[in-house]
Amino acid sequence: MLRNLKNPLSAIPSRGARFESCKEAKPMHDRRDTIPVVATYRGVGLHDLQSPDRLDLVRRAIDNVxxxxxxxRLFEIAGDAHWPPEARLLAAAKLEAVYQIAVDERTARPPIDLTLVQATVAGLDSVKWRHPQFFASLFDAGPPPGVKWPEREQPLR
Known part of the structure; x- marks a missing residue:
């Protein structure tokens, strides 16, 4: 069938053509869903709706990461809701960077499951998936019995 075409590559749809007729096609990340940033510390955006004392705690956590x-330990931090979401996202970004550097330098890749890392921090930067009571994501499993997560001063609506 391709032999009858003058340009065989013309039969392959372009990257954007796949979605021309699909009305439900949406970008993977909607910027309107990103939690607003009130300040930046060491290149990390600090999320809104936090007290000055809480922001100081977030800055110290970012320093630790x-x-x-x-x-x-970075993987543990990324999955631990006791840590601020900003620090958890930084831990995940560092893990992704370590892996990408190994790929770029063509060295042995560290034992990092990037899909699991991304799943661990899913929703931490999302308004829609932001936990209304805790500084966590609705995807986080929730605190086990007897363990208390850091709570918001005022629950979100």
Whole structure:
């Protein structure tokens, strides 16, 4: 069938052509759903609706994540809702960077499951999936019995 075409590549739809007729096609990340940033600290956006004391705690957590080099500990931080969402997102970004550097330098890749890392921090930067009571995502499993997560001063509506 392709032999009858003058240009065989013309039979392959272009990247954008796949979605021309699909009305439900949406970008993977909707910027309107991103939590607004009130300030930036060490290149990390600080989320809105937090008290000045809470923002100081977030800054200290970001410093701790910046100092962390152990990939197992970074993975623990990314999945631990005791840590502020901004610090958890930074831990995930560091893990992705470590992996990407290994790929770029063509060295042995670290034992990091990027899909699991991304799933661990899913919703932490989303208005829609922001937990109304805790500084966490609705995707987080919730605190186990007897454990208390950091709560918001005023629950979100």
């Amino acid at each position: 910046f100092d962390q080099r152990d990939i197992d």
